[in-house]
Structures are given as C-alpha cells and as structure tokens.
Amino acid sequence: MTETTTFTPTAGGPGLPQVRRIVTELPGPKSAALMARRDAAVANALSPGLPAYIEYAGGGVLVDVDGNSFIDMASGIAVTTVGNADPRVVAAVQKQAAAFTHTCFMIAPYEGYVQVCEALNRLTPGDHAKKSILLNSGAEAVENAVKIARVYTKRQAIVVFEHAYHGRTNLTMALTAKNMPYKEGFGPFAGEIHRMPMSYPFRNSESGPEMADIATTRIDKEIGGHNVAAIIIEPIMGEGGFIVPAPGFLKALRDYCTANGILLVADEIQTGFGRTGAWFACEHEGVVPDLITTAKGIADGMPLSAVTGRAEVMDSVHKSGLGGTYSGNPVACAAALAAIETFEKDDLLARARHIETVMKARLADIQAATGGVIGDIRGRGAMIAIEMVQPDSKEPNAGIVGKVVAHCVKQGVFIITAGTYGNVIRFLPPLVISDQLLNDAFDVIKEAFLASV
Ligand code: PLZ
Numbered sequence: 001m002t003e004t005t006t007f008t009p010t011a012g013g014p015g016l017p018q019v020r021r022i023v024t025e026l027p028g029p030k031s032a033a034l035m036a037r038r039d040a041a042v043a044n045a046l047s048p049g050l051p052a053y054i055e056y057a058g059g060g061v062l063v064d065v066d067g068n069s070f071i072d073m074a075s076g077i078a079v080t081t082v083g084n085a086d087p088r089v090v091a092a093v094q095k096q097a098a099a100f101t102h103t104c105f106m107i108a109p110y111e112g113y114v115q116v117c118e119a120l121n122r123l124t125p126g127d128h129a130k131k132s133i134l135l136n137s138g139a140e141a142v143e144n145a146v147k148i149a150r151v152y153t154k155r156q157a158i159v160v161f162e163h164a165y166h167g168r169t170n171l172t173m174a175l176t177a178k179n180m181p182y183k184e185g186f187g188p189f190a191g192e193i194h195r196m197p198m199s200y201p202f203r204n205s206e207s208g209p210e211m212a213d214i215a216t217t218r219i220d221k222e223i224g225g226h227n228v229a230a231i232i233i234e235p236i237m238g239e240g241g242f243i244v245p246a247p248g249f250l251k252a253l254r255d256y257c258t259a260n261g262i263l264l265v266a267d268e269i270q271t272g273f274g275r276t277g278a279w280f281a282c283e284h285e286g287v288v289p290d291l292i293t294t295a296k297g298i299a300d301g302m303p304l305s306a307v308t309g310r311a312e313v314m315d316s317v318h319k320s321g322l323g324g325t326y327s328g329n330p331v332a333c334a335a336a337l338a339a340i341e342t343f344e345k346d347d348l349l350a351r352a353r354h355i356e357t358v359m360k361a362r363l364a365d366i367q368a369a370t371g372g373v374i375g376d377i378r379g380r381g382a383m384i385a386i387e388m389v390q391p392d393s394k395e396p397n398a399g400i401v402g403k404v405v406a407h408c409v410k411q412g413v414f415i416i417t418a419g420t421y422g423n424v425i426r427f428l429p430p431l432v433i434s435d436q437l438l439n440d441a442f443d444v445i446k447e448a449f450l451a452s453v
Contacts, residue, residue, distance in 0.1 A: 008067070012085035013058035018437055020061070020412040020444075021069040027051040028066025049405075050414055057084035060433030062414060070414045071441040075430045077416070078238070078270050078383065081297035081339075082348060083432035088338040089300040096334035103330070105134070106323045112333035119340050120308045123279050126288035129311040134304060134328030138269040138295035139167025141305035142232070144322060145291050146171060148307065149230035149263045152316040157223050159231040159262075161198040161215075163240030163420050166232065166267055175232060177240065178420055194223055198237065199245035202376040202387060203394065208248030216256045225260035230291070235281035238270030241419030242385035242426055244378050250287045263290040263313065269305070270383070273297030274343055274431065277353040277381030284380060300339045304332035348431045352381035358435065359384045359427055362442035370449045373400055385418060385426040396421035400452050407448035413441045 009016050027035055034053040052064035057080070062070045075081060082089065096112065105113045117132035124130065135141050146158055158175070160166065166175035168182060174189035176182050183189070196218055197204075199211035206214065219225055231253055237243035257264040266289035271281035275297055278284055282292075290313055295305030303326075307314070342348070360377060363386055367374040375389035388397040401417050404425060408415050418424045429438060 009056045009063055012056040012063075013087055013090065014083055014432060016056055016058040016061055016063060017069065018059045018061060018434055019069055020071050020437070020440055021067075022410070022412045023068055024066045026068070026410060028064065028068060030065040034065065049416060050409065058086075059083055060430060060437040068412065070409075070412050071429075071437055071444075072433070073413060073415045073427050073429050073441055075428045076301060077296065078275055078428045079296045079301050080430050081273055081275055081382075082300050082342045082346075083430045084301070086300055086339065086342055086432075088342050089302075089335050092334040092338035093302065093331055096331045099330075101329075101331055102326070104325055105328045106320075110330050110333075112330050112337065113328040116304075116306070116328065116333045116336045117308075119337065120294065120306055123340070124292050124294075124308045125280055125283050128288075130308055131311045131314040132306050132308040133314070133322055134306050134333070135324060136303045136305060136326055136329070137167070138293065138305050139169045139172040140324070140327075141269065141293040141295055141307050142166045142175065142267060143169060143171050145232070145265050145267075145293050145307045145309075146230065147322065148291065148309070148313060148317055149265065151318075151321070152313045153229040153261065153263060155227055155229040156192045157194060157228045158192060159194050159196055159215075159219055159223070159228055161196055161233055161237075163198050163200065163237045163243055164195075164232075164234060164267075165237070165239035194219070198240075198243065199249040200243050201246045202243075202378070206246070208246035208250070209252045211246060212249050212252030212256065216253070219256075225256070225262065228260065228262045230263040230265045231257055232265040232267055234267045234269075234271060235285065235287070236271050236276065236380065236383065239418055241387060241421075241424035242379040242383060244380065247285070250282060250285045254287045254289075257290070263309075265289060265291045265293065267293050269293055269295040273339075274349050274352055275381055275383045275428070276379075277349055277356060279349070281380065298339065299332050299336040302329075302332035302335040304329070304336055346432075351431045355382040355429060355431065355433070355438065356380060356384060358438055359442070362439070362446075366442070366446045366449050369446070370453050373397060373449075373453055379426075382429055382431055383426070385424050387419065388423045388425070396423040398422040400449075401425055403452035404445070404448045407451055408444055411444045411447070413444045413448075415445070
C-alpha cells in the first residue's frame with residue numbers, strides 16, 4: 001500500500017516506519033540535486049541504480065532524503081542481513097568508536113580481532129582445527145586465500161568456474177568470469193588462472209557428478225591436478241545469477257581436491273552468514289572446504305572480510321607474510337560480534353528459511369501468470385533469483401528485467417539484477433523484513449510483471 005502522508009524519521013534501524021511510501025516524483029527534488037552534484041564530482045564509472053539518495057534505513061526499508069520509503073530487496077548486495085543499523089550493532093560500534101577507532105592489529109593488537117576469529121573458526125563448516133585472518137573487502141579475502149593456497153601447496157595454478165565473481169582487484173578480475181563491466185580494458189590480468197565449466201541445471205542437462213567429471217578431466221588434461229593449488233568456487237554463484245549447482249557437483253569437486261592435494265576454497269562472500277538459511281551455503285551439500293572466504297553479511301555493513309581455514313594451511317605462511325593497515329578494524333570487529341550475537345539470539349537462520357518459502361511461493365504464482373517468461377526460480381533462503389527468457393525458450397530476455405525493475409522502483413520496491421546474460425532478478429531482503437512488507441513487495445513485483453509482459 002502506497003501512503004501519501006509525509007513523515008520525518010530521526011534515526012534508522014528497525015524503529016523506522018515499516019511502510020512503502022512514495023511521496024514525490026522519482027528522483028525527488030533533494031535526490032535530483034544530489035544526482036547533479038554526483039555527476040559533477042563522482043567518477044562516471046560509478047552509476048547508482050536507485051534514483052534516490054538514502055538518509056535512513058532499517059528493518060525492511062530504505063528512506064530517501066525526500067521522505068520516500070522503499071522496500072529493501074537488496075540489503076546493499078547481501079550485506080545488511082541482520083537489518084540496517086541494527087540496534088545491537090549500532091551500540092557496539094558506538095562503544096568501540098568511543099574507546100579507540102584504530103591501532104592496526106599488526107602492531108598494537110586488541111581483543112575484538114581475536115574474538116571475531118574465534119567466532120569464525122567456530123561457525124564455519126568442519127570440526128578440524130581452524131585459524132582466521134581478517135581483511136577489509138571480499139576481493140582482498142579472495143586474494144589472501146590464493147596467497148595462502150600457493151604457499152601451502154607450493155603450486156601456482158588456480159581453477160575457477162564459468163559465471164564466477166570474485167572481485168575487482170587485478171587478481172580477482174582474472175578470477176571473475178564476466179568481461180563487461182568488470183574487466184573491459186583493465187588487463188593485462190594475472191596468470192595461472194584456469195576457468196572450467198560450471199554446473200548450471202537450467203542450462204545444461206548433466207548431473208552434478210557428470211559436470212564435475214567434465215571439469216576435473218579438463219583440469220587433468222590441461223593443467224595437471226598436481227599443479228593446482230586451489231579450486232575456488234561460490235557454492236551458489238552470486239553475481240553470475242544465483243546458480244545453484246546440481247546436487248553432487250560440489251561434493252565431487254571436494255573429492256577430486258582431496259585426491260589431488262588441492263585446496264577447495266569456498267567463496268561464501270555473498271552466500272555466507274545465514275543468507276541461505278544455513279551459516280554457510282556449502283553446508284547444504286555437506287561439503288567442508290579447506291579455506292572459506294567471508295565478507296558482506298559478516299559485519300552489517302562495516303568493512304570486514306576474512307579467510308578461515310585449516311590451521312596447518314593458514315599457519316604455512318611465514319611471519320608477517322599477511323596483513324594490511326586497516327585489516328580487522330576494531331569498529332568493524334565490534335559490529336561483527338554484535339551481528340553474530342543478533343543472528344544467534346534472534347534465530348535468523350530460521351527466518352531465512354521462512355523467507356525462502358514465502359518468496360518461492362509468490363514467484364511460482366507470478367511465473368504461472370506471465371506466460372513462460374520466468375524460465376527458472378532458484379536459490380536458497382533469502383537468496384532467491386528468477387531467470388527471464390523469451391517465452392517458453394531458454395533465450396535470455398534482459399529486456400523484461402529492465403522494465404520490471406523500473407516499474408518496481410517507481411512503486412517503491414528496490415530490486416536488483418544479476419546474471420552473465422543480464423537476465424536475472426535477484427531478491428536479497430534483510431532477514432528482519434516483516435512478512436507484511438515482503439508480501440507487499442511481491443504484490444508490486446507481480447503488477448510489474450503483468451504490466452511488462
Ligand atoms: N566474491 C562471491 O559476491 C562481491 C559485487 C558488487 P568486495 N559481490 C558484489 C560489484 O559490482 O562490485 C563479491 C562476491 C563474491 C567476492 C566479492 C567481492 O567482494 O567486497 O566487493 O570486494
């Protein structure tokens with residue numbers, strides 16, 4: 001329900017009115033002024049999707065500077081999983097910021113860093129001895145996983161997959177599959193990266209083990225398994241379009257790694273921290289990686305990432321071989337500890353599974369009503385996507401994605417896209433969104449589809 005009265009919030013967090021409310025043209029006058037300033041001051045390479053500048057956020061809404069309240073179906077790309085400006089996180093951040101904001105853990109350490117590592121070692125899959133390091137961004141975590149894997153195995157080759165996304169730094173661009181917009185013109189890229197076919201049940205018919213066999217046979221023939229340091233995979237491809245590999249694919253890769261002395265690295269930067277209804281997505285397949293990279297949902301938006309893995313692997317790197325000025329910033333660590341506490345106290349894993357049920361049912365209804373343009377509904381927990389096709393074919397249909405997104409934004413529902421072919425809409429609500437708001441969002445999404453097909 002779109003309401004028309006204006007309101008003036010004074011803070012973000014769950015206390016914000018949980019309503020969808022568009023009170024101006026979009027962009028509103030204040031956002032339009034900011035957009036003009038952005039054009040003059042910010043590099044064009046950054047082009048925000050939402051035509052609204054945010055002033056407050058919390059629960060399931062984003063409120064802009066003109067008082068428009070959007071339903072948040074993106075969580076800042078799977079980051080504010082426990083809800084924007086969660087009160088426990090805010091209190092922990094305030095307390096830590098008032099105590100000290102930075103000392104650099106490498107030179108003057110503090111407890112928060114150790115506590116986050118302890119929590120990660122406890123929460124990540126596998127009951128083997130584990131250790132962690134903290135970094136700032138997802139890409140930095142993936143880069144560090146590669147460094148550690150190369151030192152431990154004394155090998156250089158790294159295997160990644162079609163549709164993979166691992167970051168925008170030089171090494172992680174090389175690991176990322178999609179050229180536009182991530183790689184175009186930015187080469188040369190790092191070497192010793194090898195890309196293998198991905199199990200994509202909507203687009204290939206092989207079973208999980210069959211597809212893994214195709215990939216590992218190619219690794220044997222083209223690289224030699226004994227030369228491979230690590231196989232890096234997102235248990236569910238994120239930017240690639242929420243591709244859930246066929247059952248048994250990850251398990252077969254795990255077995256191949258074990259047999260060949262290769263480290264399996266699960267990039268759980270998008271899938272991690274409860275997003276899929278388990279702490280980590282590889283748990284759905286019973287797969288235990290050797291190293292796991294995390295970021296995004298770990299600290300409710302404060303910049304923090306990590307590599308967690310087998311203690312003997314992590315400890316193979318020489319003293320002072322890993323680090324960084326800001327890595328494991330104390331304020332970000334405090335936010336992470338509060339976010340983890342919120343997860344555990346509020347049983348947000350169960351909430352993610354509930355959101356999956358609601359979203360999949362609503363999407364199945366829209367699929368049935370829209371004449372074959374929604375080819376696939378997939379994902380786990382509060383990480384669900386739909387892949388759009390030309391009616392009753394598998395031909396990608398990116399055109400309808402643009403129309404649906406524009407319609408939704410106009411009506412106050414913020415959704416984002418993904419996919420190698422740009423034909424995927426993904427739904428990543430914060431786990432604290434109310435059922436009422438979630439259903440309101442899907443009422444609008446349905447209208448958007450009916451108006452666009
Ligand atoms: N690995 C699996 O999803 C980040 C990218 C947004 P950073 N995904 C969002 C964009 O267009 O830049 C991501 C991911 C996976 C690594 C990363 C990289 O994480 O924190 O963005 O560096």
